[in-house]
Amino acid sequence: MSYFDNLRVFVRVVELGNLSAAGRDQRASPAVASNRIKELERYLGVRLFNRTTRKLTPTEHGRVFYEGAVKIIEAINEAEAAIADLSQKPKGAIRITAPLGIGRRLIASGVPEFHDKYPDIEVRLRLSDHNIDIMSEGVDVAFKLGILEDSNLRMRGIMNCERVICASPDYLAKRGIPATPDELITGHHDCLLLRYPGSKEYYWTLQTPDGPRKLEVSGPYDSDDGDVLTRWALDGRGIINKPLFEVKSHINDGTLQRILENTPPVSIQLAAIYPHKRFQDPKVRLMIDFMTERCQRLIGAMLE
Incomplete structure (x- = not known):
């Protein structure tokens, strides 16, 4: 051995x-x-x-x-x-990770194309909506929606992503359309939350005339899979706060309806996060460049 x-x-x-x-x-x-x-x-x-x-x-x-x-x-x-x-011939393994939603829509389908372009690079992809400790788990690049909180890491922004609050027409017909952010926290509405150990999304931050406002929203159930929340919303079970590109097709076909458009959620950045030393590795640079172009192109198409 x-x-x-x-x-x-x-x-x-x-x-x-x-x-x-x-x-x-x-x-x-x-x-x-x-x-x-x-x-x-x-x-x-x-x-x-x-x-x-x-x-x-x-x-x-x-x-x-x-x-x-x-x-x-x-x-x-x-x-x-x-x-x-x-x-000019990078080789070896690269470990990448992404949340389930963007991983399925943007990252996973690009891995075979990346490997075709760089056949000597092995790609090991992990998709999870849980917080992953990049340093301890040996991740080379994490594609994430959020902000950089660890000073030991570096971030390369890919694009700013608009978020929306929406629900199904059936839900809104039964429960009413919220006219103000306060109506989300009165207990009359069910908000569908992404929750897991260490999750930060126990509140939604909305843009108001007085600046960003945090709302401690709640609902009867939650999930650690963002796509499950979308499915529940489509089934009329509650209100979701999602990146627009993830739900734009549902809004276009009328199965979800935007609400509180005058006080939308604060947008979120899609970024590549990596330990600073890893960027010296050409495999990491190639992966970030490849996925940055791919994500920008695919999200742009989803938003049309």
């Missing part, structure tokens, strides 16, 4: 705390991942992990070795990136 591959698995086990998750991350079975850790421990002559039924935590030796292993992997990655830059 390659010593460097063993190091990669070891680092991901420390970061993910789970042998199976680290194996999946490195495209190895749990058995192979376990053998790589055992081989490292035999070679070093120390135990690297304290093992429980659910989690692996590094020993003191493991923590010290992790710090050195990360530096080795970063140095090799940087060296490979430099060679790829000189050879």
Whole structure:
């Protein structure tokens, strides 16, 4: 087995705390991942992990070795990136992530096209509406709707996305059309929220004549999948706050109706977020350039 591959698995086990998750991350079975850790421990002559039924935590030796292993992997990655830059033939794996909605509509369908253009780059895509810790999970690029909150990361804006509040005509016929933002928080209306551990969307921010206003909206149920919220809204179950490009087709065909147009939600930025050192890697630059052009083109078409 390659010593460097063993190091990669070891680092991901420390970061993910789970042998199976680290194996999946490195495209190895749990058995192979376990053998790589055992081989490292035999070679070093120390135990690297304290093992429980659910989690692996590094020993003191493991923590010290992790710090050195990360530096080795970063140095090799940087060296490979430099060679790829000189050879104009980038290769290796790149990990990207995106929320479910934009991932399905914009990112996932572009991965095969990107690979056709750069066949030596392996793309590992993860779609999730949950907050993903980019640093600890080894993500190279995250395509996100939102703002940059981690100073250890860098952001490249792709485009500013208008948001809208809307509901189905059936819902509005039964519950009435809100005329002011205050009507969203009286308890008379059901707002459909994107919620998950660590979610920030427990409120909606609307643009008013007095400036942005946060509303602590609520409803009888919520989901961690934004497309589920749209489906519920189409079924007449409540009001949603969504990027316009995600619901424009429903607004055009009349299955959803915009409301509170004089006090719309604050727009949100679609951006590529990445650890600052990763942008030195030509694979990362190519991916961001490729997806930026693609997202701008596809969103523009959706908004026509």
